[in-house]
Amino acid sequence: MKIIIWSAHFLPNLGGVERYTYHIAKEFIKNGNEVTIITSNIQGLETYEEIEGMKIIRVDVISLLNGRFPIIKSNKKNRGIIKSLKKEKFDYSIINTRFYFHSLIGAIFSKKNVKKTVLIDHGTGHFTVNNQILDFFGHIYEHLISYFVKKNVTSFYGVSLACNEWLKHFKITAKGVFYNSVDKNIEKDEYFNVKETFNLNDESILIAFTGRLIKEKGVLKIIQSFDIISRKYKNIVLFIIGDGELYDDIIKNNKNSRIFITGRMEHKKIMKLLEQSDIFILPTDFPEGLPTSVLEAGLEKCAIIATNKGGSPEVILDSEYGIILKKNNNEEIIENLEKLINSKDMRKKMAENVYKRVIENFNWENTANQILNEFNAI
Secondary structure, eight states: OEEEEEESSOTTSOSHHHHHHHHHHHHHHHTTOEEEEEEEOOSOOOSEEEETTEEEEEEOEEEETTTTEEEEOOSHHHHHHHHHHHTTOOSEEEEEOSSSHHHHHHHHHHHHHOSEEEEEEOOSSOOOOSOHHHHHHHHHHHHHHHHHHHTTOOEEEESSHHHHHHHGGGTOOOOEEOOOOBOTTOOOOTTOOHHHHTTOOTTOEEEEEESOOSGGGTHHHHHHHHHHHTTTOTTEEEEEEOOSTTHHHHHHHOOOTTEEEEESOOHHHHHHHHHTOSEEEEOOOSOOSSOHHHHHHHHTTOEEEEESSTTHHHHSOSTTTOEEESSOSHHHHHHHHHHHHTOHHHHHHHHHHHHHHHHHHOBHHHHHHHHHHHHHTO
């Protein structure tokens, strides 16, 4: 089969949608299919490239909100790309996310040029830029573009049940779930010893956050909470891994020698750091679909503290699997961090349970096969 995937963002961007696109494409190719990915040329890369058998086409865009919201340009080059795509005679089309112009163009193209299209949504709330006025108009825009996307796509899925519930807000009934997942054979930097690299003693308890450094992800709450409890517990350290709009301020204001702000890190190093961490925390208020970081932390046997945003409760079913924050304030974060710091047995039990759940239920082979089965059911 020839499959075209529309994803407004793709590698080298490192986000959940980008990884989702990459991994399902890899699985499709492994099954003998051809895959073309249409994405945005935000970083001035080559228009045409092949990565691990995937044909990548990057269209020219206007890059808004520091690249978070690309708009496809109406120019001769892009029109030529669309014209050439029509000649490819794709069998199936996948559109990742619903609210980009990229998605609408993919939906219009796919309705006319492929046998079947599925749209996979990755969110559980309105896109936000933390500005009340801009968010208000953004919400209106999201309803409008969803309306037009619906006119061209009939098969909607979410990366979690929580996504499907959110789709009802736009009067969309999802057909099922194509879960966000992880690679159980994920590459790790086996030479990266965290305690040696950062001169930590063997008794140190490692707490980790990975993700975009934006307010909605809860990174400031983590730092504030850690500053308080690190006065009481001298054997805990915190790793903040990622980049984003808060990075410079966090670096500038950090006075705690046991908080390590690494910035952007190679993914194989991140996975090795998680493997050596005891606790992973994501007190997010962001409209997550199913946070990749939660799945990766589970894969690496961390005890997890997360919120009920997105599909995290579908991974952390109850207190046997981890901790779901209800209020998501500093007091609750401190209380639950202390529980885990003081109980190695609790950490170990949660870590083992969530690892087993992730391995059995959230792997790319299953997700890709479910999508291929949907296509084959025509």
